[in-house]
Amino acid sequence: MRNTNETNSTQCSRRAFLKTGTAAAAGLSVAAYGYGAGRTEALAMSGGAKTVSLSSKEEAALTRWPRYGDAEKKVLCELLDTNDFYGQLPAFEQEWQDYTGSPFVRNHINGSSALTSMYFALDLPAGSEILLPSYTFFATCLAMRFFGCVPVFIDIDPKTACFDLEDAKRKLTPGTKALTVMHSWGLPCELDRIIAWAKEKGLILLEDTAHAHGASMQGKKMGTWGAMGIFSFQASKVLPAIEGGMGMYATKAYFERATTFGHYDLPAKFASDSPMRGYDGTGFGQKYRMHPLAAALARQQLRSLDSLGAVVRKNVKELNQELTQLEGITEPFERPDQQRAYYYSNMLFIDFKQLGFTRDILIKALTAEGVTARFWDYPEQHKLKIYSEAKWWHHPPAVPASLPGNEYVNANHIMVPLFYGEAAEVNRQYTRAFQKVWAHRKELT
Numbered sequence: 167m168r169n170t171n172e173t174n175s176t177q178c179s180r181r182a183f184l185k186t187g188t189a190a191a192a193g194l195s196v197a198a199y200g201y202g203a204g205r206t207e208a209l210a211m212s213g214g215a216k217t218v219s220l221s222s223k224e225e226a227a228l229t230r231w232p233r234y235g236d237a238e239k240k241v242l243c244e245l246l247d248t249n250d251f252y253g254q255l256p257a258f259e260q261e262w263q264d265y266t267g268s269p270f271v272r273n274h275i276n277g278s279s280a281l282t283s284m285y286f287a288l289d290l291p292a293g294s295e296i297l298l299p300s301y302t303f304f305a306t307c308l309a310m311r312f313f314g315c316v317p318v319f320i321d322i323d324p325k326t327a328c329f330d331l332e333d334a335k336r337k338l339t340p341g342t343k344a345l346t347v348m349h350s351w352g353l354p355c356e357l358d359r360i361i362a363w364a365k366e367k368g369l370i371l372l373e374d375t376a377h378a379h380g381a382s383m384q385g386k387k388m389g390t391w392g393a394m395g396i397f398s399f400q401a402s403k404v405l406p407a408i409e410g411g412m413g414m415y416a417t418k419a420y421f422e423r424a425t426t427f428g429h430y431d432l433p434a435k436f437a438s439d440s441p442m443r444g445y446d447g448t449g450f451g452q453k454y455r456m457h458p459l460a461a462a463l464a465r466q467q468l469r470s471l472d473s474l475g476a477v478v479r480k481n482v483k484e485l486n487q488e489l490t491q492l493e494g495i496t497e498p499f500e501r502p503d504q505q506r507a508y509y510y511s512n513m514l515f516i517d518f519k520q521l522g523f524t525r526d527i528l529i530k531a532l533t534a535e536g537v538t539a540r541f542w543d544y545p546e547q548h549k550l551k552i553y554s555e556a557k558w559w560h561h562p563p564a565v566p567a568s569l570p571g572n573e574y575v576n577a578n579h580i581m582v583p584l585f586y587g588e589a590a591e592v593n594r595q596y597t598r599a600f601q602k603v604w605a606h607r608k609e610l611t
Contacts, residue, residue: 287420299322347374427454
């Protein structure tokens with residue numbers, strides 16, 4: 167767990183919820199609460215009793231994010247008292263390097279600046295194509311345009327919401343020089359397969375790891391598989407520092423070039439024969455240094471990243487094990503050799519065509535039962551205005567007519583909260599709510 171101490175009032179509130187929830191569940195176990203039992207109770211939106219007894223205060227205690235506490239307050243106050251700010255940056259870099267095993271790392275003011283520095287470090291000829299998902303944040307695509315590179319939009323696998331290697335193979339051209347994968351919602355891409363193909367074709371692999379702090383595959387952390395990778399520490403992220411970013415570099419050459427782009431004061435620390443050393447004092451015109459108070463927050467959050475991640479994974483797996491037994495519900499496919507992180511929410515895939523009702527009706531029904539359920543359709547980059555205007559690009563990007571994986575995932579998902587504490591009872595109540603709605607699903611058509 168994080169170093170946030172629960173207040174007495176929160177502890178009492180949680181005990182009260184558990185006691186109330188257990189009493190409400192008495193005589194009706196999750197195993198017994200099948201479709202038949204669900205049909206005997208009216209849906210809450212039709213006047214029946216609400217299934218989930220979690221109050222807004224209790225829900226906030228379990229889902230609040232970021233989770234800052236006394237340790238974060240203490241270190242920030244100490245920094246303000248001592249004015250000893252900038253030592254936080256190398257300290258955090260060393261701790262992050264030790265945690266990830268990356269050969270080289272550099273702090274950045276946010277994930278977007280880390281992406282910009284990454285594309286600068288590539289030093290590719292203008293017009294070079296980079297394969298990357300349309301299902302991603304704009305900076306993953308747009309940062310490359312400052313250096314004359316061109317995005318080639320790749321679909322996502324509808325079973326994972328991650329990079330579709332087969333679509334990438336179809337879109338390879340002689341002008342393709344690199345590919346950027348994004349580990350959607352904290353789930354690692356299948357990097358062993360992607361790397362094998364990239365090596366065969368002579369492509370440079372890059373990672374947008376803004377969702378996947380602590381995630382790994384085959385024991386190797388995300389962000390360390392490619393030639394370069396980036397992390398974001400924005401407030402919603404798995405490791406939140408309000409704002410901040412980190413670049414990951416497999417070689418000294420990439421590290422020094424990316425550093426020099428946004429850190430004017432660091433080239434003097436490079437070896438005398440470094441081609442970047444002469445740019446000390448100017449860099450390449452940007453100032454991308456991470457705020458030291460953000461670095462201090464990140465250092466504290468890193469200490470409990472794995473332990474809190476284990477709590478979240480336990481809660482998600484416990485809930486999803488039950489929900490995926492219901493017709494039409496699946497979760498993003500995770501290989502046995504992967505350990506994912508969970509960013510923002512527990513995303514579930516719902517086959518609405520198979521089930522015969524709409525997402526809006528499902529959200530309405532679940533919300534009435536007390537489930538916090540929502541959806542968020544990731545903006546498809548290739549459909550946005552800037553990609554259709556040639557004046558912004560060295561070579562105008564091709565805009566695909568359709569990316570069916572993108573479209574399916576956006577149209578066929580819902581999100582339920584991540585729980586950052588003991589959640590056995592709320593998971594039971596969420597399960598009962600879903601089962602109840604599914605038992606009445608013909609009424610939702």
